[in-house]
Amino acid sequence: MRSILSQPAFQQRALPLSVEAWHQMIDKGLAPERAELIRGVIIEKMSKSILHTKLADALIEFLRSAVSGMFWIRQEAPLTLKDSEPEPDISVVEGHRADYHAHPATARLVVEVSVSSLLVDREMADVYAEAGVTEYWIVNAAELCVEVYREPVAGRYQNQQRCGAGVVLECTTLSGVKVNVTDLFASASV
Secondary structure: OOOHHHOHHHHOOOOOOOHHHHHHHHHOOOOOOOEEEEOOEEEEOOOOOHHHHHHHHHHHHHHHHHHOOOEEEEEOOOOOOOOOEOOOOEEEEEOOHHHOOOOOOOOOEEEEEEOOOHHHHHHHHHHHHHOOOOEEEEEEOOOOEEEEEEEEEOOEEEEEEEEOOOOEEEOOOOOOOEEEHHHHHHHOOO
């Protein structure tokens, strides 16, 4: 049976929610607890497997030691964008926690760990590119690689590559950040 929401006649009648209205829902306790706003639609967040958690934790630990307090390393924290407020697994933003009185509107690096959400995470590339996120990584657990998106121009990343076993991935936007892809997946015992 075809979902009613996939039918064009219903999609055209859907009413998108603004980021401001989303914030009002949050302030009034009306927003679902495990949800985020993507393209004006409230989306339920997926549960995290142990593999997902281990990969994200390994990257968080590495990034915190690699950038040594020069940036705010955030885990599952909102970025307030034009029509979305995603909560990426990891975001690295300019400055320090005390510098912010609202959620950041962009990031130097965003990382999504993908165990069962690869297609969704790939779709998020345009959302992050539109927000000027300089570099976007998808840790693709199924294929033991990191998909790297760089050079956002007009809402699209101009450079995309896959880094697999034996590759040392160097972040172009964070000086000195190098991740050995083989070691990353070994740290989570994939």
